[in-house]
Amino acid sequence: MQIPQSDPKASYLAHQGEIDAAVARVLSCGRYILGPEVEEFEREFAAYLGVGQAVGVANGTDALTIGLRACGIGPGDAVATVSHTAVATVAAIELAGAIPVLADIDPVTFTIDCDSLEDLLRQRHDIRAILPVHLYGHPANMPRIMDMARQHGAKVVEDCAQAHSASVGGRKTGAWGDAAAFSFYPTKNLGAIGDGGAVVTNDLDVAERARSLREYGWKDRYVSELAGVNSRLDELQAAILRVKLKYLGASAARRREIAESYTSTLTGTPLELPRTQPGTVHAYHQYVVRSRDRDELRSRLWEQGIGTLIHYPVPVHLQPAYRARIEHGPLVQTERAAHEIFSLPMYPELEAEAISSVSAAMWKAVSSGASHVA
DSSP: OOBOSOOHHHHHHHTHHHHHHHHHHHHHHOOOBSSHHHHHHHHHHHHHHTOSEEEEESOHHHHHHHHHHHTTOOTTOEEEEESSSOHHHHHHHHHTTOEEEEEOBOTTTOSBOHHHHHHHHHHOSOEEEEOOBOGGGOOOOHHHHHHHHHHHTOEEEEEOTTOTTOEETTEETTSSSSEEEEEOOTTSSSOOSSOOEEEEESOHHHHHHHHHHTBTTEEETTEESSOOOBOOOBHHHHHHHHHHHTTHHHHHHHHHHHHHHHHHHHBTBSSBOOOOOTTEEOOOSOEEEEBTTHHHHHHHHHHTTBOOBOSOSSOGGGSTTTTTTSEEOOOHHHHHHHTTEEEEOOOTTOOHHHHHHHHHHHHHHHHTSOOOBO
8 A cells, every 4th residue: 555545653753753752751750640741731622622621531432422421411312413423423322321313414514414403303302412523524514503402402512523623613613512522543633642532611510520420420539429430531642642732733734735635636537526615614534525436446546556445334323233223314315425435545744746646546547437426
């Protein structure tokens, strides 16, 4: 593989000196769990997002679960979300004891379709939370989602696992809902070297509950006021994230440059290319294209040394663990997308020559057979 679809090692190498120094600082300090590095990262990340509070946890799935629970969502509560997402989104709802109810997606943004969501809210009166996923880095329609949530008395917990640096109307994703969850998995736009996550919020009560829930429900040490879990961001990952956070703005700008280059050079191919809705800033966690000849094109790119991935090949409601038991409305766009989408190489360290090689390989791939627009 000459050009992989993602390359987390490249991110480490780009900041190797600073990351190695940060790791050495933690090792020599002797405080490894929920210490000063976590506290400083929480403060710095909240400031970056423009929110009041950030709470570091062990991973993005835990961030979703704890965020829901901190907002008062639990057993018997229905939570509206999407099926075209990482399974973690739905798994987290069930880990909170709640019931996932699935809406369809918008075929352009791949985020929750607000008309489909509105239908669910009209039909069901037990939906107590909406969990929009800012998939691939494109923000969901947060102004409309927040309006619907207020009308129906529902909480909003944003899934920002792929949306570090994205924004709607000048407000960053993560700063809209009652709470939001971030993942710092190594391939994310802000990635650790291991697992990590955060719950962010402007509500001090939600933040205090999240801090309690992440460590056994403790308020006073060894005394559980709530039925919590063990989900703590460690000092090493926090120190690494503090280094990378300084460069998040620059790396986000580079992702947009790469996306613009792909769009410029691939316009004219029989592919459906990403489109950004007015008033939004796309984080380009992935650059996702569509074609009815998806599998054939991926094979031709592979032969030319170009890595691609499918995010995600099977909608959650059709996976064996969830099929026939997850509630949902018509998911026409969700099921169609699963057969047509694939992701091109996307990471900030991609050099101009590699980007040109990807585009040239794609042109060769679509020219060597009959490809169709999605």
